[in-house]
Amino acid sequence: MDPILSPPHTKPLLSVAKLTRFYYVACLSEELGQGPMARVVAGVPLVLFRSQGRAAALLDRCPHRNVPLSLGRVLADGRLECAYHGWQFDCEGVCRKIPGLANEADARERRAEGCAVMEQDGLVWVCPEPGHTPEAPPFALPKFDGDYARIVRVVEAEGTLHATLENALDVPHTAFLHRGLFRGGKKNQIRAVVRRSPDRVETEYLGEPRPSGIAGKILSPGSGTIHYWDRFVLPSEAQVEYELGDKKHFLVTALCTPVSDFHTRLYGVAAFKTPFPKHVVRAILEPIALKIFGQDAVMLKAQSDNVRRFGGERFQSTELDFMGPQIWRLLKQAESGSVGEHVVEREVTFWA
Ligand code: FES
Numbered sequence: 120m121d122p123i124l125s126p127p128h129t130k131p132l133l134s135v136a137k138l139t140r141f142y143y144v145a146c147l148s149e150e151l152g153q154g155p156m157a158r159v160v161a162g163v164p165l166v167l168f169r170s171q172g173r174a175a176a177l178l179d180r181c182p183h184r185n186v187p188l189s190l191g192r193v194l195a196d197g198r199l200e201c202a203y204h205g206w207q208f209d210c211e212g213v214c215r216k217i218p219g220l221a222n223e224a225d226a227r228e229r230r231a232e233g234c235a236v237m238e239q240d241g242l243v244w245v246c247p248e249p250g251h252t253p254e255a256p257p258f259a260l261p262k263f264d265g266d267y268a269r270i271v272r273v274v275e276a277e278g279t280l281h282a283t284l285e286n287a288l289d290v291p292h293t294a295f296l297h298r299g300l301f302r303g304g305k306k307n308q309i310r311a312v313v314r315r316s317p318d319r320v321e322t323e324y325l326g327e328p329r330p331s332g333i334a335g336k337i338l339s340p341g342s343g344t345i346h347y348w349d350r351f352v353l354p355s356e357a358q359v360e361y362e363l364g365d366k367k368h369f370l371v372t373a374l375c376t377p378v379s380d381f382h383t384r385l386y387g388v389a390a391f392k393t394p395f396p397k398h399v400v401r402a403i404l405e406p407i408a409l410k411i412f413g414q415d416a417v418m419l420k421a422q423s424d425n426v427r428r429f430g431g432e433r434f435q436s437t438e439l440d441f442m443g444p445q446i447w448r449l450l451k452q453a454e455s456g457s458v459g460e461h462v463v464e465r466e467v468t469f470w471a
């Protein structure tokens with residue numbers, strides 16, 4: 120069997136891919152004042168700061184005696200000053216001043232290692248591999264007109280990136296773990312089509328009547344069917360899109376940042392259009408969404424704890440696990456630098 124096709128349990132005992140050559144969200148733009156601010160992305164400790172307004176990121180380690188640079192301060196000229204002996208670094212990590220040193224401060228080996236940063240859609244994106252600038256820009260959030268309301272929330276999961284992404288895009292657990300909140304009433308037959316391309320995998324669901332849980336009733340007070348998609352986009356984006364007639368549209372994007380092997384931070388951006396006032400929908404949907412996520416977070420932590428307790432994973436999948444094995448395949452391809460193809464992976468009829 121193709122090792123990429125094998126379920127995550129066979130080769131690596133943990134579904135942890137090391138993808139450090141991509142952009143991840145390090146923080147919201149509004150969270151980054153002048154700084155400095157410590158963040159960990161893909162296991163790499165970083166210091167973020169603003170150098171005359173521009174977001175910058177360096178490894179959080181002073182080249183002199185390795186004190187965290189995040190303990191320092193940002194000077195009026197935009198330099199980051201280490202808290203120990205006062206070495207000063209610019210936004211690229213070049214050492215510009217060493218207090219008391221008569222000679223030039225700038226020397227290659229005195230540089231703090233810098234990371235590529237981009238600010239986009241109100242988010243600060245960082246590539247955690249020092250000195251590498253990713254070819255692909257950060258994931259661009261779709262732009263919607265003024266009919267759409269938007270909610271941005273940051274939540275934490277004690278799960279691997281893979282487990283967290285799978286959870287965000289996994290339909291079968293919704294009728295069970297979130298019974299009554301979204302699905303969980305009468306079972307319906309649904310058709311799912313899984314399509315994969317080099318940078319993404321998408322499952323399209325057809326023919327599901329409006330879900331009977333509270334959230335489903337709010338999404339669609341009448342009847343009718345919903346048309347929706349679960350999407351994973353490399354390296355770490357999970358997107359759920361619902362269409363109910365031409366009046367209602369929900370697009371929830373979870374931009375996931377692997378903090379460490381078992382800790383993932385989700386920057387959730389929900390955009391929705393309904394015939395109802397935005398503040399009403401927001402006031403009703405947000406607590407339900409947070410409750411649903413709370414149930415997921417409990418399960419992800421229990422899964423992580425148990426995987427560690429048993430010394431690794433032993434997963435068994437069925438054809439209802441539309442996304443998890445496909446996400447793993449794409450993560451492994453990206454890790455090894457290989458490029459996948461465009462395929463319709465499978466069509467499945469199931470009950471949910
Ligand atoms: S450890 Fe940073 S200046 Fe000495």
Ligand SMILES: [Fe+2]
Nearest residue numbers: 286293411415
């Ligand atoms: Fe869930």
